[in-house]
Amino acid sequence: MTKIYTKTGDKGTTSLVGGQRVSKTDIRLQxxxxxxxxxxxxxxxxxxxxxxxHNLIHTIQNTLMRIGANLAxxxxxxxxxxxxxxxxxxxxxxxxxxxxxxEQLPKLTNFIIYGEEETSALAHVCRAITRRAERMIxxxxxxxxxxxxxxxxxxRLSDFLFVxxxxxxxxxxxxxxxxxx
Numbered sequence: 267m268t269k270i271y272t273k274t275g276d277k278g279t280t281s282l283v284g285g286q287r288v289s290k291t292d293i294r295l296q297x298x299x300x301x302x303x304x305x306x307x308x309x310x311x312x313x314x315x316x317x318x319x320h321n322l323i324h325t326i327q328n329t330l331m332r333i334g335a336n337l338a339x340x341x342x343x344x345x346x347x348x349x350x351x352x353x354x355x356x357x358x359x360x361x362x363x364x365x366x367x368x369e370q371l372p373k374l375t376n377f378i379i380y381g382e383e384e385t386s387a388l389a390h391v392c393r394a395i396t397r398r399a400e401r402m403i404x405x406x407x408x409x410x411x412x413x414x415x416x417x418x419x420x421x422r423l424s425d426f427l428f429v430x431x432x433x434x435x436x437x438x439x440x441x442x443x444x445x446x447x
Contacts, residue, residue: 286340286343293402294406295338296405297405297406298334298337301330301333301337303399304392304395305327305330307388308323308330311323311389311392314385314388319430319433325359332349332351332352333352333420335347337406337412338350340410353415354415356419357422360423360425364425364426371432371433371436374432376447378442380431382435382442385438386434386435386438387431389427389431390427393428396423399420400417400424403420
């Protein structure tokens with residue numbers, strides 16, 4: 267890309283993968299725009315992490331780029347590129363890491379109130395954005411084809427981020443704060 271501004275979106279439309287023009291308010295754009303927002307917040311979280319957790323978030327960010335490309339492709343007119351496919355291995359990656367972290371955590375007996383530790387709180391922000399992105403993707407799925415692996419991945423990602431938040435709390439020698447009913 268040699269020029270950042272193209273002026274092609276000045277009237278409120280943009281191109282999907284394949285060149286089809288759609289409104290910037292199209293549900294597809296809302297869905298992958300929210301995925302992009304999530305990816306930005308994950309970048310902030312990643313900047314505060316090191317080692318294994320940093321690498322996990324980096325891998326997830328790459329998968330979210332694939333999801334964005336997937337959602338930006340109108341498969342009725344354009345073949346989905348390999349780089350935009352979400353594979354069962356992507357989902358398994360999340361599940362295996364959820365299990366690995368969860369084994370090290372105490373049993374959860376009540377709802378958590380967020381904010382006892384900075385990286386944990388940020389992981390919860392990412393989880394909440396993931397849930398919003400998932401809702402947008404499901405809304406898009408009511409209007410256009412969305413690969414089932416995309417919705418499964420997003421659902422699993424929110425679980426991953428919840429467990430990661432708890433894991434970071436423990437790793438950083440803090441404690442979960444529980445809702446007092």
